[in-house]
Amino acid sequence: MKTSLKYKIIAIISIVAFLAIWYLITDGLKLFSASTFPSPVKVLQAFIKKFYVKIPDGGTLITHLIASLQVVLYGYILGVVIGVPLGILMGWYRKVDLIVKPLFDLIRPIPPVGWIPIMILWLGIGINAKAMVIFVSAVTPCIINSYTGIKQTNQVHVWVAQTFGASNKKTLFKVGLPSALPMIFIGLKVSLGASWMAVVAAEMLASTKGLGYMIQMNRMVGRADNIIVGMIAIGLVGALLTFILERLEKRFVRGRH
Amino acid sequence: MIMRTRTFQGSKTESLIYAILSICALIIIWAVLVNFTAMKKIMPNPFTVFNMFFISFVKSIGTHVLPVQILFSLKRVFVGYLLACVIGIPLGLLMGCSKLGNAIIRPIFELIRPIPGLAWIPLAILWFGIDEAPKYFIICISASVSIILNTYSGAREVDDTLLGAAKMLGARSFKLFLNVTLPASVPQIFAGLQVGLSSSWMAVIAAEMIRSSEGSGWVIITGMENGDTVQIIVGMISIGLVGLLLAQMLRAIERRLCSWNVQGR
Amino acid sequence: MECSREITNAVINCEKVSKNFLTQNTELEVIKDISIRVQKNEFVVILGPGQCGKTTLVNLIAGLDLPSKGEIRVNGKKVIGPDPDRGVVYQKTALFPWFTVMGNVEFGPRMRGISKKERKEKAQYYIDLVGLTDFEKTYPIKLSGGMRQRVGIARAYCNDPSVMLMDEPFGHLDAQTRYLMQEELERIWSKEKRTVVFVTNNIEEAIYLADRIVVLSNCPSIIGEEFTVDLPRPRSYVSSDFLALRRRITSVMEKAK
Numbered sequence: 073m074k075t076s077l078k079y080k081i082i083a084i085i086s087i088v089a090f091l092a093i094w095y096l097i098t099d100g101l102k103l104f105s106a107s108t109f110p111s112p113v114k115v116l117q118a119f120i121k122k123f124y125v126k127i128p129d130g131g132t133l134i135t136h137l138i139a140s141l142q143v144v145l146y147g148y149i150l151g152v153v154i155g156v157p158l159g160i161l162m163g164w165y166r167k168v169d170l171i172v173k174p175l176f177d178l179i180r181p182i183p184p185v186g187w188i189p190i191m192i193l194w195l196g197i198g199i200n201a202k203a204m205v206i207f208v209s210a211v212t213p214c215i216i217n218s219y220t221g222i223k224q225t226n227q228v229h230v231w232v233a234q235t236f237g238a239s240n241k242k243t244l245f246k247v248g249l250p251s252a253l254p255m256i257f258i259g260l261k262v263s264l265g266a267s268w269m270a271v272v273a274a275e276m277l278a279s280t281k282g283l284g285y286m287i288q289m290n291r292m293v294g295r296a297d298n299i300i301v302g303m304i305a306i307g308l309v310g311a312l313l314t315f316i317l318e319r320l321e322k323r324f325v326r327g328r329h
Numbered sequence: 330m331i332m333r334t335r336t337f338q339g340s341k342t343e344s345l346i347y348a349i350l351s352i353c354a355l356i357i358i359w360a361v362l363v364n365f366t367a368m369k370k371i372m373p374n375p376f377t378v379f380n381m382f383f384i385s386f387v388k389s390i391g392t393h394v395l396p397v398q399i400l401f402s403l404k405r406v407f408v409g410y411l412l413a414c415v416i417g418i419p420l421g422l423l424m425g426c427s428k429l430g431n432a433i434i435r436p437i438f439e440l441i442r443p444i445p446g447l448a449w450i451p452l453a454i455l456w457f458g459i460d461e462a463p464k465y466f467i468i469c470i471s472a473s474v475s476i477i478l479n480t481y482s483g484a485r486e487v488d489d490t491l492l493g494a495a496k497m498l499g500a501r502s503f504k505l506f507l508n509v510t511l512p513a514s515v516p517q518i519f520a521g522l523q524v525g526l527s528s529s530w531m532a533v534i535a536a537e538m539i540r541s542s543e544g545s546g547w548v549i550i551t552g553m554e555n556g557d558t559v560q561i562i563v564g565m566i567s568i569g570l571v572g573l574l575l576a577q578m579l580r581a582i583e584r585r586l587c588s589w590n591v592q593g594r
Numbered sequence: 595m596e597c598s599r600e601i602t603n604a605v606i607n608c609e610k611v612s613k614n615f616l617t618q619n620t621e622l623e624v625i626k627d628i629s630i631r632v633q634k635n636e637f638v639v640i641l642g643p644g645q646c647g648k649t650t651l652v653n654l655i656a657g658l659d660l661p662s663k664g665e666i667r668v669n670g671k672k673v674i675g676p677d678p679d680r681g682v683v684y685q686k687t688a689l690f691p692w693f694t695v696m697g698n699v700e701f702g703p704r705m706r707g708i709s710k711k712e713r714k715e716k717a718q719y720y721i722d723l724v725g726l727t728d729f730e731k732t733y734p735i736k737l738s739g740g741m742r743q744r745v746g747i748a749r750a751y752c753n754d755p756s757v758m759l760m761d762e763p764f765g766h767l768d769a770q771t772r773y774l775m776q777e778e779l780e781r782i783w784s785k786e787k788r789t790v791v792f793v794t795n796n797i798e799e800a801i802y803l804a805d806r807i808v809v810l811s812n813c814p815s816i817i818g819e820e821f822t823v824d825l826p827r828p829r830s831y832v833s834s835d836f837l838a839l840r841r842r843i844t845s846v847m848e849k850a851k
Binding site for chain 1: 442455
Binding site for chain 2: 658682686690693705706733735749
């Protein structure tokens with residue numbers, strides 16, 4: 073189709089123009105000093121160098137990346153393992169809902185980054201404090217989305233199951249869970265995004281490694297090129313994680329969308 | 330077929346009673362743990378916390394009382410969020426309505442979007458210094474993403490039948506946009522505004538924790554630096570309350586503007 | 595059997611109209627070689643089984659879509675796009691939810707720049723005509739299905755079209771409301787006669803309302819048979835003439851399957 077090709081070309085031109093303008097105002101016209109606003113070329117060089125150079129932040133891109141991923145995985149898995157079942161139980165059993173929901177609604181408005189100071193005070197500067205902050209940021213969307221997913225269970229399906237003699241618990245497993253699966257996956261995706269964001273903030277405040285620490289450190293020494301490298305790395309990894317989750321979603325939630 | 334969802338039959342008073350009981354139970358457990366176990370070393374008494382919370386309305390934390398600290402944060406949110414709306418909504422509408430606009434803007438947006446707003450903090454400080462400007466920038470970026478995204482999808486998903494009906498009645502280009510596309514997008518725009526608002530609140534707290542001399546984020550980070558758990562918890566409570574209030578206010582505005590909407594939120 | 599009519603007198607003139615739709619890799623022929631002429635102030639009903647192109651035909655006459663072959667002329671002018679001259683009442687009401695009843699009905703004149711006083715008067719007349727006085731300030735969400743369709747009719751009328759196209763407007767109403775609306779439409783149309791093309795799959799509805807019934811066959815739709823309905827108005831659903839015609843048409847439609 074001619075028109076869609078035309079728009080694809082415009083899109084590519086747009087990105088090229090973006091990079092070109094970036095290059096122009098930095099290296100071309102030298103409107104900014106290289107330490108505040110480096111050109112795309114410098115960023116690319118720094119990106120490649122960062123794979124094996126440790127200064128000035130004490131680690132290569134890979135070591136920082138792995139450190140961040142470790143923390144995220146730790147907190148995220150904990151959040152999912154606690155959050156999803158909790159949300160399901162709250163959605164299915166009225167008693168659980170009545171007791172837990174008010175407490176959850178109390179804690180929920182506090183943004184995950186707000187938990188950083190108290191976690192640091194309790195657990196010190198280390199992986200545990202950060203992982204707890206990640207946990208908080210992951211558990212909330214998991215609970216909310218699993219809860220909503222269960223609440224959306226079609227009552228008619230439940231009645232059908234009951235006429236077949238299924239117990240409440242069995243109905244949960246055979247009817248509630250499968251139909252809630254799409255929303256649970258949305259919760260998993262949102263949690264991952266939130267976790268990834270939270271780790272960046274946590275590492276800026278309380279860490280000696282990790283991508284968040286890396287960009288913070290490089291600011292202190294005025295290495296804007298490394299900062300941008302870090303930001304790009306954060307963006308890429310975040311996008312990759314979301315992509316992986318979407319692949320899993322397609323595999324497990326087939327035939328629904 | 331009407332989809333009957335699994336809603337519970339029950340009175341609102343029942344929920345309220347359980348809620349109160351739950352919260353009281355929590356506070357009692359908290360008090361017990363603090364008084365009779367080793368937790369007293371790391372956790373303050375709930376009553377100390379509540380006491381401190383109300384005292385800080387008149388007694389300064391640092392150089393300002395608690396409400397003033399909150400106002401600092403709110404001011405920053407106000408500026409950054411407003412900026413995000415002013416930039417984001419038109420941008421989203423442009424992307425949603427014009428194929429050309431979409432082709433030009435969307436690729437750049439998709440490049441910048443994966444980078445979380447908080448990750449811009451070091452660069453913002455480097456560029457704008459340590460005063461208010463970097464905070465406005467961070468808040469604006471954090472809110473913009475969801476505002477643009479939701480506005481875009483709202484403008485794109487306007488029902489074709491409505492557009493056809495409007496054209497049949499004689500509406501063209503700009504009048505079509507003003508009378509159909511725009512009102513139809515409003516519910517979705519509000520969805521973006523809600524998420525944007527909570528992102529803004531999160532961003533300001535983070536920015537204040539990293540580099541600030543006042544504000545709610547500063548309150549809790551200073552509490553950490555001084556080992557003052559009471560201050561931290563008081564700060565956290567105030568942050569949570571204000572976040573809740575902001576969301577409720579936006580929802581009230583939305584109910585006013587979208588009283589015609591089928592899918593009430 | 596098709597009676598010959600003066601082509602020049604016809605308000606609507608469809609000449610050998612065909613429409614194909616591209617689906618995946620195949621072309622689906624939905625309408626084939628349809629020629630219809632509608633005289634001024636004639637109430638023509640297009641009757642056919644579901645999913646056979648009735649809506650497509652209406653969309654073509656309205657100008658919301660273009661024919662693959664053939665030509666459609668209204669008032670001598672070729673149809674190339676939607677126009678206020680051809681009012682449409684949709685099956686799923688396309689009322690603007692953010693405008694009140696008055697806002698919806700006066701929409702057409704407002705787009706054409708007619709003065710506020712004049713268009714309010716005009717809109718009020720049609721709101722009264724369809725029996726919705728006192729509902730001017732109500733939003734569509736508060737109206738029942740039947741009421742919404744009335745607003746749709748008033749809105750289409752208010753724009754002074756020479757032709758009204760109605761695509762199964764009562765299809766989504768419950769049986770009771772449907773009978774009521776048929777009588778209402780009969781009353782409204784008798785008071786304000788316009789050229790009407792009305793689409794339905796309900797034989798009773800067709801006989802009750804039409805001056806002439808055009809029966810479409812199955813996909814791809816071609817003209818099956820035409821019936822002139824000569825009964826005096828308003829008609830009775832149970833008069834012997836009505837029932838005789840109904841039997842005839844039913845057998846025709848049975849054979850067409």
